Amino acid sequence: MQPHQSCRYNKSKFTNIKTTYKVADIKCDMKNDHNINVNYNKAWRSKEKALENMRGNATALYAELYTYLFMLHNTNVGSIIELQLTANSCFMYVFIALHASIKSWNYCLPVVVVDGTFLKSAYGGPLLVAATQDAGGRIVPLDFAVVDSENDLSWEWFFTKFRKGYRGREDMLFVSDRHESIIKGASKVYLEVPNAFCIFHLLGNIKTKFKKNLKRIKEEFVSAANAYSVKKFNYHMNELEKVNKRVQLYLQEIGYEKWAKVYSTNNRYSNMTSNVAESLNSVITSIRELPIYTMLESL
Structure with a gap:
């Protein structure tokens, strides 16, 4: 089977953009349905051609x-x-x-x-x-x-x-x-x-910078970020300081208003x-x- 024939055979697989159809799937289907062994390069070219026919040429x-x-x-x-x-x-x-x-x-x-x-x-x-x-x-x-x-x-x-x-x-x-x-x-x-920061990404920065006691750090940081009162915020920040004072100083340098709900200059709602x-x-x-x-x- 020529590449253009394989392309026609595979076109229907790409009608739905959510369909995942890999080169390995093409090789497997060609073998099972037609008893034809297709090498990787030919299967890849047939996929690219089918995609171009169905979705258009990227350059054009x-x-x-x-x-x-x-x-x-x-x-x-x-x-x-x-x-x-x-x-x-x-x-x-x-x-x-x-x-x-x-x-x-x-x-x-x-x-x-x-x-x-x-x-x-x-x-x-x-x-x-x-x-x-x-x-x-x-x-x-x-x-x-x-x-x-x-x-x-x-x-x-x-x-x-x-x-x-x-x-x-x-x-x-x-x-x-x-x-x-x-x-x-x-x-x-x-x-x-x-401009406020996503606490999930900020937590990722903390995990990269500080390696120890990450479970406790996460618990206290997330609790402090979501606290609705200054009293509750201070409690969790004090607990965080006990775990790792450098994390507490790191968050202070970033600015509490950037990540803590209680200090946000404008309402973050649930965001x-x-x-x-x-x-x-x-x-x-x-x-x-x-x-x-x-x-x-x-x-």
Whole structure:
């Protein structure tokens, strides 16, 4: 069987983007269904060809991106859709905030969780997301952006476009991990909005920096972070000091207002972690494998 014949045979396996169909599965099915031994290279080429036929060519779809965004804007009037190119007209950034999300903003919690994840398509790159919750605790995606890399410029660009669509609100708060570019970008564009840290990521930093008594450290840190009174907070911080004084000093240097609920300058509600954005990222795991055109449409 030739590669193009194997490709036709495998095409149906990729109709659903959530289907995981590996090269080893192709080899196994070809052997079981047709009694044909296919080497790894041929099976891989047939998979790539089938994916291209079903989902489009990754390179060609970049060329169609401008047309797609133009039509998306025309059919979603009021959306913020921006495409940034390099000096030699190559792709750099794209930002999408649909009008439906922008309209919902005033009816959601004023807490915006931002996060970045990596795309798995041929050209890769980070996908930046911002999300919040409605009054019922349901996740509301606010915007998506694809950038060349997670750096100071890309995050500042992201927050600039975010402000264009969502502006600011009273008691607004950003929640993120401690990525320096997020912190710089948010503070530069939203000088008046505090940036709080995800306690799960902060706990990961603590585990990396301090190796002993991690179970006790975790218990006291999480309890202190979620404490509703200064008295309760101080109790757990004193207990933490008994376990490891250096951890207590480390958290003090970061700033209690960055991670402790009782010291937060604005209400964090239940957003002590960046789970809102990470849950969104987990839902779109399979979508991250698509070429940019079809990925944006799926999002």
